Amino acid sequence: MGQFPLTLGRFITGKQAARPGATGEFSNLLAQVGLVGKLIAQDLRRAGLINILGTTGEINVQGETVKKLDEIANETFLKVFDQSGLVCALASEEMDKPILFPEHWPQAKYMLLFDPLDGSSNTDCNMPLGAIFSVVKSSHKDRMPAEDDLVRKGTEQVAAGYLLYGPSTMLVYTVGQGVHGFTLDPGIGEYILSHEQVCIPARGKIYGTNEGNYHKWTAGMKKYVDYLKLPDTATGRPYSGRYSGCLVADVHRILLDGGIYLYPGELGKPEGKLRLLYEANPLAWVVEQAGGKASTGTGRILDVEPKQLHQRVPLIIGSTNDVRDAEEFIQDKREPRMSGHTREILVGPGS
Ligand code: FBP
Numbered sequence: 001m002g003q004f005p006l007t008l009g010r011f012i013t014g015k016q017a018a019r020p021g022a023t024g025e026f027s028n029l030l031a032q033v034g035l036v037g038k039l040i041a042q043d044l045r046r047a048g049l050i051n052i053l054g055t056t057g058e059i060n061v062q063g064e065t066v067k068k069l070d071e072i073a074n075e076t077f078l079k080v081f082d083q084s085g086l087v088c089a090l091a092s093e094e095m096d097k098p099i100l101f102p103e104h105w106p107q108a109k110y111m112l113l114f115d116p117l118d119g120s121s122n123t124d125c126n127m128p129l130g131a132i133f134s135v136v137k138s139s140h141k142d143r144m145p146a147e148d149d150l151v152r153k154g155t156e157q158v159a160a161g162y163l164l165y166g167p168s169t170m171l172v173y174t175v176g177q178g179v180h181g182f183t184l185d186p187g188i189g190e191y192i193l194s195h196e197q198v199c200i201p202a203r204g205k206i207y208g209t210n211e212g213n214y215h216k217w218t219a220g221m222k223k224y225v226d227y228l229k230l231p232d233t234a235t236g237r238p239y240s241g242r243y244s245g246c247l248v249a250d251v252h253r254i255l256l257d258g259g260i261y262l263y264p265g266e267l268g269k270p271e272g273k274l275r276l277l278y279e280a281n282p283l284a285w286v287v288e289q290a291g292g293k294a295s296t297g298t299g300r301i302l303d304v305e306p307k308q309l310h311q312r313v314p315l316i317i318g319s320t321n322d323v324r325d326a327e328e329f330i331q332d333k334r335e336p337r338m339s340g341h342t343r344e345i346l347v348g349p350g351s
Helices: 007-016 025-045 068-084 121-126 209-215 219-229 248-255 276-289 320-330
Strands: 055-059 065-067 085-091 110-118 129-135 159-165 168-174 179-185 190-195 206-208 260-263 293-297 316-320 334-336 341-343
Touching: 007 025, 007 179, 007 190, 025 068, 025 168, 025 179, 065 068, 065 121, 065 179, 068 085, 068 121, 068 129, 068 276, 085 276, 110 276, 121 159, 129 248, 129 276, 159 219, 159 248, 159 260, 159 276, 168 248, 168 276, 179 316, 190 209, 206 248, 206 334, 209 219, 209 293, 219 260, 219 320, 248 260, 248 316, 260 276, 260 320, 276 293, 276 316, 293 320, 316 320, 316 341
Parallel strands: 085 110, 206 260
Antiparallel strands: 055 065, 110 129, 129 159, 159 168, 168 179, 179 190, 260 316, 293 316, 334 341
């Protein structure tokens, strides 16, 4: 008989046994994320049949039209985590203010920040969707956490990951000991270990970005994408474009095959579109833990000093060598040349 499938629960318990003083709270928390994934996946499988497509008519704190599935996904996170008693605060892309649970404090020391449904433009056309989560610990023993206590640097995360709703549903996460992926087996309703210790290739052959924004980009960003399209066998170019409209799906592909996803700052909107605390930070930690890199174009995502709950940040994420190349172009340290090679632009003394 082949190796017995390793469920999420057993995998986490096994890892926990190796952590002296671990209380099991953490394992429970990850298991709750898994439960959210099962509940939402069940709805998505029948979405076209149960009147949950389309919009609610509301506009959310991001200024975006709210999809019915955004609301359902958000409600599912709230219900599951309220009932769990495992967190003392929840912050969501769909909610202006966080929800605080004084009744769960002080025993519940974790706080969860999440994007309940990533790739909202894909909801009504049966394309991939995701959810993204980040866990931080409440640092106050003397008082109930407040909104500002959720506004933390990416380096302070204690867990991060995503749910991917693709042909199969997956849960991928890190707690700082590498990245592991689990595939939901709907037959037994269990997440089974399918991708242990994921390692991202140092360089890829694909890039994901919304080229419809090309004319809003800085000169450096334009030059980088131009460079990726110039044929050059030595550097594996031209790269292929792969952009699904769902950040989680694009980053998942890059995690496995290598490459780069870019949602850069734009002229007149240097902060870009994506949110730092519950989109960029968790994915940055996952990708770094798999051996990759995540940048604003000029600095490490995880070192960004956050100021607000819903602040945005440019995101350049993926294989280390590809992100490094992008940074050099974005910082105007490189120029593509027609022959496909690049010309280094020496900056600073003696240049
Ligand atoms: P949501 O969380 O609201 O879906 O926003 C994020 C996102 O949809 C990403 O999943 C995706 O990569 C990007 O925005 C698409 O943006 P655009 O339509 O501007 O290319």
